[in-house]
Amino acid sequence: MIKVVLLGTGNVATHLFEAFRDSENIKVIQVYNHSSDSLSAFEGKANTTTSLSSLVDADLYLLALKDDVIADIASKLSGKKALIAHTSGSVALNALQPCSRRGVFYPLQTFSKSRELSQTDIPFCLEAAEKEDLEILKRLAKEISGKAFEVSSEQRKKLHLAAVFVCNFVNHLYAIGEDICNTNDLPFEILQPLIQETAAKVSHASPFLMQTGPAKRNDTSTIEAHLSLIASEENKEIYKLLTKAIQSQHGKEL
């Protein structure tokens, strides 16, 4: 049994809390947040506190907190003998430096409070100062996921960057598609199969090899026609830049 104190009540904390509840070998014994409002969702399910000095003893203090408060909260936990780990993609392991046992437990996934996720396919990126602590994090990940990857702080920063491209930026391109549908009296639903298939395609093949479209074909008449259809200057810039990028990657091959 791994006894966990969870610090934070945001999307990541909420999803991890639910996942841990389904595991017989993990018990979240307390949830901390500095404000009591956001703890209400956890009441009745776990002991809650707004005071760091009231934290109970545990095997792991898991900091599912905003990046900019992690180091500060960690310094306040430096007296603990248990493992202290954070869940951030972009904060280095060293940010937990005052703590004697330090780890990272970063779930590489996009979380929304409103959406249930199957935890079984979330890759957890793990790092720890000590081998035994890495083993604890691996057990934790395997209890709720099955996919654990050992990832250094340097690699994790790059992964977080990659996640911005394949998740946040991709979503903005979906939003442009939605906007084009809305302004032309078309249901966004009509783009759905294309969106899902484009994602599904790369689950078994390299996206570089899967590239299609007018930029890849160097089909200048379609590219010109498209540019003339785009009303927004910003979207025009995005179209031009991504077209140029695809062409430079694929050497303007035909």
Added chain:
Amino acid sequence: MIKVVLLGTGNVATHLFEAFRDSENIKVIQVYNHSSDSLSAFEGKANTTTSLSSLVDADLYLLALKDDVIADIASKLSGKKALIAHTSGSVALNALQPCSRRGVFYPLQTFSKSRELSQTDIPFCLEAAEKEDLEILKRLAKEISGKAFEVSSEQRKKLHLAAVFVCNFVNHLYAIGEDICNTNDLPFEILQPLIQETAAKVSHASPFLMQTGPAKRNDTSTIEAHLSLIASEENKEIYKLLTKAIQSQHGKEL
């Protein structure tokens, strides 16, 4: 029974041919291509020809051809009394002008020869000069798909543009993610659940409302850190432009 002569042997033609073969109410009675090489895949499955003057009588001549040859081939079929339809996203219905019965049968999906697709969720964008011909195209779509949308030439051009954003450009962002993984000794597999979930999320919600990430949060320290990690000038430009676009869409809200 709708008797179809299929012109073209590319990805769209191949997928439509396979779908039509599974339907009891559609029969592809002939496949045309100007070169015999690419017809070999159809031999034994259908009558084939390289000569437009040898086309047999049919209810529908379906032009699954490159955009720039559609008008030319259509003009050579102008004597036919049957319906002539093309499958292009960006060619107007008027390109078939010399033909008396004109239609568009555009499948809004990304096709690869190497990948089997479930035809049941492909949206077909339909247009015809005459109502009765629209009904034929609807029957055709419903036989193999179940999703038929009436879409004008103007709307279709905009949809094709939207498809470039949500498919071709999205795929390029996946390729950037893959490249970041490759250069940092990380398996691209690690990004898969994030890619699939980002796509799945917008199947039931507006991508505008689903936007997350440092740009949306206006998290300038993460944005600066990311920019310093990007080696390629082109990818840096893409990061900057998409960050700015998300911020302007979301009014730099926190």
